[in-house]
Amino acid sequence: MTTTLSIRRPDDWHLHLRDGAILSAVLPETARHFARAIIMPNLDPPILTGEQAVAYRERIRAALAKGSDFEPLMTLYLTENTDPNEVARAKRNGEIFALKLYPANATTNSASGVRDFSKIDAVLETMSEAGIPLCVHGEVTDDDVDIFDREAVFIDRVLDPIRRRHPELKVTLEHITTQTAVDYVNAATTKLAASITVHHLVINRNDLLASGIRPHYYCLPIAKREEHRLALRKAATAGASKFFLGTDSAPHFDDGKEHPCGCAGCFTATNALAILAQVFEQEDALDKLEFFTSRNGPSFYGLSPNQERITLTRADAVAYPRKIDTQEGQITVFNPNMPLYWHID
Ligand code: DOR
Numbered sequence: 001m002t003t004t005l006s007i008r009r010p011d012d013w014h015l016h017l018r019d020g021a022i023l024s025a026v027l028p029e030t031a032r033h034f035a036r037a038i039i040m041p042n043l044d045p046p047i048l049t050g051e052q053a054v055a056y057r058e059r060i061r062a063a064l065a066k067g068s069d070f071e072p073l074m075t076l077y078l079t080e081n082t083d084p085n086e087v088a089r090a091k092r093n094g095e096i097f098a099l100k101l102y103p104a105n106a107t108t109n110s111a112s113g114v115r116d117f118s119k120i121d122a123v124l125e126t127m128s129e130a131g132i133p134l135c136v137h138g139e140v141t142d143d144d145v146d147i148f149d150r151e152a153v154f155i156d157r158v159l160d161p162i163r164r165r166h167p168e169l170k171v172t173l174e175h176i177t178t179q180t181a182v183d184y185v186n187a188a189t190t191k192l193a194a195s196i197t198v199h200h201l202v203i204n205r206n207d208l209l210a211s212g213i214r215p216h217y218y219c220l221p222i223a224k225r226e227e228h229r230l231a232l233r234k235a236a237t238a239g240a241s242k243f244f245l246g247t248d249s250a251p252h253f254d255d256g257k258e259h260p261c262g263c264a265g266c267f268t269a270t271n272a273l274a275i276l277a278q279v280f281e282q283e284d285a286l287d288k289l290e291f292f293t294s295r296n297g298p299s300f301y302g303l304s305p306n307q308e309r310i311t312l313t314r315a316d317a318v319a320y321p322r323k324i325d326t327q328e329g330q331i332t333v334f335n336p337n338m339p340l341y342w343h344i345d
């Protein structure tokens with residue numbers, strides 16, 4: 001049995017850090033092991049301009065431990081009013097890495113998202129020309145579409161038409177949850193890739209709903225049937241270049257999660273790598289872990305993989321905190337419901 005594993009230092013291609021007290025409390029959980037992360041712009045108010053992205057990046061850097069070389073890759077929140085010239089300017093100046101598309105009201109702080117997708121064509125054209133990636137929350141929000149079908153319907157009604165109109169646009173379909181998404185991404189050109197979270201590799205909708213409602217397993221896109229979880233595990237552990245890690249680690253205070261109208265999000269930053277190593281071991285695919293965490297993402301985004309390495313060692317069960325304390329409340333760490341044995345140096 002493999003008991004030590006050396007991999008390139010990983011990156012997280014989809015991360016929520018929030019701001020203020022939460023930012024300071026959760027940032028070390030990611031910066032401890034990850035070299036870079038794409039930082040989501042769904043703050044309240046959202047990050048709409050290059051200037052706001054730079055100011056947010058400064059707040060993140062200020063919250064880092066001394067000497068940390070963690071690199072936040074900033075995104076703009078795409079709205080129907082986003083100015084293509086501002087996007088091109090911000091990219092040229094190194095202020096932003098990507099844009100994030102939220103369909104309006106799809107998830108946390110997405111009210112300013114897009115309702116009419118034809119209104120973003122000019123921005124998408126500019127992004128295609130400038131090589132700026134589009135990170136996509138892939139769910140429709142129509143009341144008549146069942147929540148468990150929202151990803152598949154989005155691919156059909158929104159994503160595929162966008163990709164036909166903008167074939168050169170680099171698109172990441174984020175936090176995919178279905179076999180449909182895996183198949184769609186596999187069948188597409190190299191301009192399309194997908195990120196997969198840790199929690200969607202671990203839980204299905206029964207874990208969320210079948211033995212009491214588990215608010216800390218509620219996230220969006222919502223966990224689907226077991227067959228979909230298995231499809232995600234297969235995609236993630238195959239080593240194929242189109243799939244990479246985006247944890248979507250999304251901190252909310254416990255009182256917001258354990259609430260009659262609870263917030264969506266699983267906080268996985270603390271134990272993400274230990275869980276992933278366990279999952280890849282279960283799938284007999286530890287040799288593919290580095291592709292998923294450290295190589296496929298940079299390759300898709302045209303960046304160099306990290307040169308530094310981390311070592312994972314299999315030993316006694318890993319101890320990690322159940323909750324992260326902040327000045328304003330506690331955040332529950334995702335419970336994978338299995339012992340974890342992989343320690344990260
Ligand atoms: O579960 C989620 N939480 N999904 C998202 O898309 C957003 C995130 C958040 O910001 O809380």
Ligand code: ZN
Nearest residue numbers: 014016040248
């Ligand atoms: Zn997210």
